[in-house]
Amino acid sequence: MNFLNKIIAALKAHPGRQAFCIQDTFYTYSQLFSRVASIQSKINENCPGEQNVGIVINDDIETYASILALLFLGKTYIPVHPGYPSDRVGQILEQGSIKYLLSKKEVAYNGAETIVTGGYTPGSGIAPVPPEFAFGNTNAYILFTSGSTGVPKGVPITYHNLDSFVSAFDALGYGATEQDRFLQMFELTFDLSVMSYLVPLCHGACVYTIPDNGMKFMSIYNVLVKHNITFALMVPSVLANLRPYFEEIDLQDMRVSLFCGEALYKDVVTEWMACVPNARVENVYGPTEATIFCLTYQINPGQITDYNGIVAIGAPMAGMGAILADEHNKQLPDGERGELCLHGDQLTPGYLDPEKTKLAFFEVDGIRYYRTGDISFRNEAGDFIYCGRVDHQVKIQGFRVELSEVEFHLRAITGSSNVVALATSNANGLTQIDVIFEGEKADTEPVMDALKTKVPTYMLPAQIHFVTTFPLNTSGKTDRKALQKMIVQTI
């Protein structure tokens, strides 16, 4: 059964069960699908022929109903964050060929017409459901990640990819049921959100969202405690922030606690396990290009495999495979370090930009591989262990950031060619971006203000430094490692 039919089966079996809890308001499956039907009629009225439709994302039921309305019509949803700079939204609208945006309220974006999803009338009825959905290789959604040349990179994920993910997820044996209460802590531009709303809906469970304003880590803790969450996928940053208070945390109802999106540290997760004494705790791994996540590692206290304190990323899920390759696409034996390359049913058909696809995908013996950019090795137990990156991509609260994209915008803003963005750790051990300019100290406020108009908040530097002359390495290039040491000494 595909994922859409699973959701329909859940709706039919449990129309009166809660599907969403959003800012303390509950919505049943029946209420959710009344909204889905209402939004579908608006889509059919306004843009029946459009394949790609944008959604202005907010923490409200209309946003989730809009996603389902599009999925059940076999269309492609593209989340648009209302807080993103207009330049970036413009690039997303253009690359995604978006002419229509579903939004609770009227919005003004150049070139796209708003279909207002608010003002729903109760009693619109449940959406008509064809006996079997088979949208296969049609795109279900397109997400945009950081691009090194200053332009966001569009990653399409098909209905087949999503079906494969849901089947592989169920095969992991977490045993999700309608009794579960799932945390949904992610912005909908981030693909971990897709697991956090889609899997519960496939099982008739309830999704508990986090408000998109306020103090996120506090809100997460509040929802975990207040609603006795049983199933939570989180980024490790949450643990880093809550760690000083672990002694006060006792989540007896938590059955499954998954971590993804960043390096998970052995010492932190070991302490966390005492906060969730009844939970199966796992580190899961996967890039957006391979649909949410595709490797899993179950964490057993006292037997945690790690490298430099970072927990192993485990083995591929059903339908997926992973190899280690050198720069010539040659497979390396177990034990040797190489670039982790993924293949299988969850792999995107390729980026919106075919040139970018050529750089990141390759084919050997009829199998298509994606180069993740992650350096890894496989141990004797068959688990992959993450060792670092081949490039300058970093994760900030789980979001992928190409440091070269930050540098690109800063060069354009300041006209200075000598600017370097680096990842450092803040006082709480969280990754942040530091920027270093070559030259004398200057006022950074206008630069920051200009950068805010180009990139999302998570890509903004936490610190800006000035170094009179950049150190050079033996090749005559800027020595990034030396710069890193210099700023660590000054923090």
Added chain:
Amino acid sequence: MEDQEILSQLNTIIGGAVRKKDLLLTPETTAKDVPGWDSLTHMIIIDSIEKHFKVKFKLNEIMNFKNVGDTIACLQTKGLK
């Protein structure tokens, strides 16, 4: 310690965290009123306040900080000298 004195010290701590030297907090100021006081900075601010005043907040106390005045009131319960 007087509320005004705590407020003045919080002004320095929070101003430093959000890189606004001319920040002027009042007891009614909330994080939303201060550019740069986001979810991530919040935890750094809490950590800095704890270190500066040599106190330790409970999670439930932090969750009830709706504005600067709540933080001052909570600090006053910690017996600051």
